[in-house]
Amino acid sequence: MTSQPGAAGVASPALDRAAAWGVGQPSVLLVEDDAGDALLVEELVADSALGMRLRWVRSMAEACEVLASEVPDCVLLDLHLPDAQGLEAVSRIRERGEHVAIVVLTGLAEEGTGLAAVAAGAQDYLVKGRVEPELFGRAVRYAIQRKQAEQDAVALQASQMQAQENARLERGLLPRPLLRGDGVEVVTRYRPGRAHALLGGDFYDIVQSADGTVHAMIGDVSGHGPDEAALGVALRIAWRTLVLSGVTGADQVGRLEEILLAERAKAGVFATLVILSIEPGERRVRMVRAGHPGALLARADGVDWVEVRGGPALGIVPGGACWPVEELTVPEGAAIVLFTDGLFEGRVGRGIERLGEEGLLGVARELSDLPPAPFVDGLIERAELLAEEQGGLADDVAVLYLRWR
Known part of the structure; x- marks a missing residue:
């Protein structure tokens, strides 16, 4: 007093x-x-x-x-x-x-x-x-x-508005596949990281062109927040437009880098992605990889990690990079599983060790007998469980499973 x-x-x-x-x-x-x-x-x-x-x-x-x-x-x-x-x-x-x-x-x-x-x-x-x-x-x-x-x-009002904005951005990041037939089985999943208020820039898309060729893409913008998410939406929409306009392969990636350089909020923001396409009746998938992790090849007799030769992430070497088009043979009945690095970069246990690519491959092999949807859900759930002591997966996770019938 x-x-x-x-x-x-x-x-x-x-x-x-x-x-x-x-x-x-x-x-x-x-x-x-x-x-x-x-x-x-x-x-x-x-x-x-x-x-x-x-x-x-x-x-x-x-x-x-x-x-x-x-x-x-x-x-x-x-x-x-x-x-x-x-x-x-x-x-x-x-x-x-x-x-x-x-x-x-x-x-x-x-x-x-x-x-x-x-x-x-x-x-x-x-x-x-x-x-x-x-x-x-x-x-x-x-x-x-x-x-x-x-x-x-x-x-409270600001939180509600942010949640609505996040929902709109997520709808832009995660579209419905544009498929013309039932020749390919698709499973997609998106799981936000534990810091959901900081929306991530993971994105994917699937488009089937008029000739039956299936095109798929998955990517990840560095950082978290509305600017990164909006950039992811811009890249995804641009990619779909390029596919429907007949622009494919490395030309797609070059155009996408131009868009990233024009749209990114600050210098230093980059994006990784991998693009694939396969024509009807073919078993050889054409892939272009830009700084993105490899993929899982799931066959009836097991799962392997596959990683074709690639180039740098978009925005790392502006205008000076090249991205080779590589081919990968997909056996009868096999599936390709694409994902963002949030799936395997979560820390496990109480130390600084991460699940990593080898750990993710081990988990995939344990789940290889499951049907497509349970297999994908199991990958995410097991990664989340292993990271539980660290509070769960910190980063967003996107997974894209493709199997041709």
């Missing part, structure tokens, strides 16, 4: 001390240029049942200095300061203390000004000389609670 007031007309030294705010007690900053009115406020604090720590400053400039380094729970604000008048004072406090409750102090004939201050963002107003200690303590306490409720409502 603050000390009692001193001699009449002289402010108590307790009001001048720049003491630290009391732990567990509301902290109140009084902005008042009149020493007599300041003494009245100190008396209210002393007589109020609500314990609080009070700090007094005489001008808006002093108040701004305090708010630059301290965050009181409430500001008691006089509207007639030497360097700020009326609602201007409320506006300046709100600019520098967006999380602080404001209670305006007005004169007897200024109740209209108090109401205007509340409309301008203050939580309450009190009339000088007409406030009892109990009312004073309740007004300060309720003002702090109202400010907290306002902040909670704003945070």
